[in-house]
Amino acid sequence: MTTNMPKTKTQDDCRHQWKMTHLRSGYLVVEGCLHCRHRISTFSEEPVPPIDDYREEEHFWSHLGDFQASKFDLQCEKCAKNVRLADVMAIMLCMRCDPECGVYKAGSGSGARKTWVYVALCADTSHDSVTCVSEEGLRALNEYFGQNLHDPDKKILVVPCSLRRSVDNCQGVILADVGLTELY
Amino acid sequence: MNVSEMAKKIGLASFNSSGDKEIRGVYISDMVSDIIGIGEGNLLVTLQTHKNLIATANLVDVAAIVFSRGKTPAEDVIALANKAGIQLLGFEGDTWALAKKLYEIGIR
Numbered sequence: 001m002t003t004n005m006p007k008t009k010t011q012d013d014c015r016h017q018w019k020m021t022h023l024r025s026g027y028l029v030v031e032g033c034l035h036c037r038h039r040i041s042t043f044s045e046e047p048v049p050p051i052d053d054y055r056e057e058e059h060f061w062s063h064l065g066d067f068q069a070s071k072f073d074l075q076c077e078k079c080a081k082n083v084r085l086a087d088v089m090a091i092m093l094c095m096r097c098d099p100e101c102g103v104y105k106a107g108s109g110s111g112a113r114k115t116w117v118y119v120a121l122c123a124d125t126s127h128d129s130v131t132c133v134s135e136e137g138l139r140a141l142n143e144y145f146g147q148n149l150h151d152p153d154k155k156i157l158v159v160p161c162s163l164r165r166s167v168d169n170c171q172g173v174i175l176a177d178v179g180l181t182e183l184y
Numbered sequence: 185m186n187v188s189e190m191a192k193k194i195g196l197a198s199f200n201s202s203g204d205k206e207i208r209g210v211y212i213s214d215m216v217s218d219i220i221g222i223g224e225g226n227l228l229v230t231l232q233t234h235k236n237l238i239a240t241a242n243l244v245d246v247a248a249i250v251f252s253r254g255k256t257p258a259e260d261v262i263a264l265a266n267k268a269g270i271q272l273l274g275f276e277g278d279t280w281a282l283a284k285k286l287y288e289i290g291i292r
Contacts, residue, residue, distance in 0.1 A: 023221050070217035091220075093239035116242060116268070148224045149245055151269075156243065173239040177216045179232065 014079035018144035021075045021082070028069040028090045028176050030125065031061040039064065039125040039167060041089040043071050067176035074140045083140040087133050090174050091141075091158070092119040097171040102163030113153040118145070119172060121161045132162035185291060187248040187271050190227070193289045194282070196250060197274035200262050205247040205271070210286055212279055216240045227291070229279055233257040235264055242268040252279040 027049035032039045036059065044050060049066040069090050074083045094103045094117040107117035120133040120141060138158055145156040164170055188204045190196075208225030216236050219228065224245035230237065233255050241249055248271035251257065257265070257272055265272050275282045 020221050025217050068215065068217050070220055072221065091243070093242070114269070118243060145243060150224070151245075154245075154269075173235045175216055175220055175236060175240045175243070178236055179234055 011076070011079045011081040014076060014081065016076040016081065016140070016143055017078050018074045018083075018140060018147060019077050020072045020144075023070060023072040025068065025070050027066045028174070029066045030064045032064045033059040033061055035060055036128075037126075038128050041121060041123050041125050043069070043089050067174065067178060069174075069176040074144050083136055085133075085137050085141070087122050087131075088120045088137060088141075089123055090121045090176055092121055092161075092172040092174045093117075094119055095171045095173060098165055098169065101165035101170075103159055103165075103172075106159045106163055107157060114151070115155045115157055118156060118158045119161050119164065120158055121174070125161075125167055127162055127164075130162075132160040185289070187227070187273075190286070190289065190291060191248075191271075191273055194275070194285045197276075199257055199272040199274060200266050202266055202271045203269045207247045207291055210283075210291060211246075212283065219244065222246075227286070229282060231255055231279070233261060235261055238264045238268060238270065241270055246270065248273060250275055250282065252277065252282050 024045060026043050026045040029042045029044050029049050030039060051063040053062045073085050094107060096104050098104055103117055103119055107115050120138060122132045124131060138160060141158040145158060185207050186204050187207060190207060206225060207227045211222045211226040212229040213219050214231050219240050222244050225247050228241055228246045228249045229252060231253060233251055238261060250273045252275045254276045262272060
């Protein structure tokens with residue numbers, strides 16, 4: 001049996017047009033281990049962010065800080081492909097503070113006159129493990145933030161936080177709410 | 185309408201001189217976690233004057249930022265906005281008064 005239905009575009013050959021989906025507010029919570037000094041980040045959707053200390057195997061995690069932030073996924077408006085960004089805890093603007101940092105170097109190799117490097121922050125802030133934000137997630141984030149730029153000289157580059165040289169010395173600006181209680 | 189024409193009609197103060205983009209909409213918010221989801225070309229009206237706001241505004245490519253209630257950004261915030269090519273403007277009245285003025289001059 002034959003059909004006259006047009007061949008539908010597959011997700012693989014689609015030139016994606018991303019939109020934000022599943023946008024939700026919560027708290028970026030940063031915790032540190034008193035023993036090994038590693039740091040981790042989580043995204044809490046609880047009304048009040050958790051601040052209690054707790055033990056997890058050899059780690060003793062203590063609350064270091066929290067910021068109101070948002071989390072989202074991306075979906076293609078053409079092919080409906082959905083990219084879950086579960087491993088992205090927050091996004092940070094690189095302030096180009098350290099020429100030896102991998103994030104700094106990533107922004108130096110671009111041909112665009114005004115390249116702005118943003119860092120996708122994963123849960124493993126100190127990078128005790130080798131995992132970071134997924135390649136698929138990074139690709140979608142780059143396409144999403146680049147798709148509506150009208151200035152041909154401007155480029156948004158999103159890189160994984162595993163490129164960051166030092167979490168202690170980093171002067172990046174996290175896209176999270178600060179000073180909400182100082183407004184009035 | 186472009187940013188310069190809007191600023192002149194309403195009589196906004198200017199904290200820097202960074203481009204003259206077209207205004208394609210208006211968004212009013214004081215939360216970075218909210219602004220990250222808006223489309224490009226919006227005039228952002230806010231009370232927040234910190235760097236995190238500029239970092240987010242740059243990512244979503246705003247037309248300009250207006251600080252209402254006489255809020256004034258610090259020098260390092262203005263410097264970051266200059267790098268990003270974001271015009272920073274100021275309005276002495278409250279956000280509702282500014283919203284009315286924007287509507288009156290045809291910005292919807």
